[in-house]
Amino acid sequence: MARSRFRSDRGLQLRMGGVSFGLGLLYVAFGAVLIYASGSAIIGFVIVAGMAWGQWYFSDTLALKSMRAKVVEPHQAPELHAMIDRLCALADMPKPRVAVAVTDLPNAFATGRTPNHSAVCVTTGILQRLDADELEGVLAHELAHVANRDVTVMTVASTLGLLAGFITRWGMYLGGRSRDRNGAVGFLIVFVVSIVVYAISFLLTRSLSRYRELSADRSGAYITGRPSQLASALQKISGDMASIPSRDLRDTGAVSAFFFAPALNRDSVTAMFSTHPPLEKRLAQLAQISAELGER
């Protein structure tokens, strides 16, 4: 048996499993409360679940549209395509669509419901700032997101939060109309539970997102065999992100969960609410992989 240099991070997997389990538990409990307390909430549930499904099913087209990204063909961006071709062959995965967004914001993201319906997008800003090796590291990170099915996992994970948020916001109008006393009490329970569920699921999804980022860093580094290039790219991008005024960045907040580096000012959000792990943590993990790859 040939030895393998790929080592999975048990701790990371355990924590991720724990968070997923917590989210699932929350799902079940929330569903039970909904069914117990009110019949009309089922309609809301169907609406939100439908919205989440649509967002997931059309995730590739939606994300590309919202970033005004254009899908590029091999003859338009031969080098980018050649790079992704080789990475896909190394990782044994179908080639995603390749898109370029014209914006100075240095970033990249991957989207799509399955590896067969996915797209990888880079901005012109990142193409200008990174050299070929660093860009390859970033692309491998994005391909790892596709291979790990992160869009699907995160959509499922955040649907509950969406539903709870929906009830918190619109419940007033829907529930306020009911005349009988029992209905009003039932509604109040749902309303309060929704607020609690929303808060907890928000924190859990954020921490799940951070674990998925670390996981994608890890897989990406193993695809290219060069973790240090990804580390260097991360450093360049994060340095750049911090120096860009946050007013311009707020526009992209909605899609930032799937971004390579979060397009939010680091000082403005605390670590707990962040979709991405702190830079030091990502760099430390990459340094460790680099050491393991160099072992004789």
Next chain:
Amino acid sequence: MGFLDAILGRSKPPQADLDVLFQVPQAVLSLEAHGFTFSGSGAVCFRDVEGTADNASVDEAEQLVRLDATATVERSDDDFGFHWLSVTRPGDAPGLCTDLHAVNSGLADAGFSSALLCSTVVMTRPDGGPLGLVYLFKRGTFYPFAPLAGQKRDNAVELQVRGVVANDVPVESDLSRWLALWGAPHLT
């Protein structure tokens, strides 16, 4: 990829399947019957991994191939950060495959199985241009690559070759995985 793998975000790097390479001599015979000639050259393409551990195992593999004086070995790099180790053994397709296999398994045993991209065995087309029979490690399949001048491919020849070798080696059925290998040794 299982459900649990998706939940835990653990996609393992695919391991290379090496033994299919020994079916190549049969495909070479079939191609020779159709006017192609065996050039005697082949190459292994692998990713440059950080650090010096991979270089050491390539050096070992290279020395192993060099033990036989009839084989010539060359090393080159391409623009995409991949190394090519090319072996030439005129007229000896089985010997060439053994050499390529030795290089591949040397790298795989050292833990760099996931860094292997492809192996090529080069034929000469009836019109004089090169034809690469490319083996994709991760898929366990072959595909033909017939480059023309100016980064173009002769798709007609490639499709013809697909039919010729289909009974001898597993051919990659997904045409989008027929990777273009510009600048590969002996394929220009």
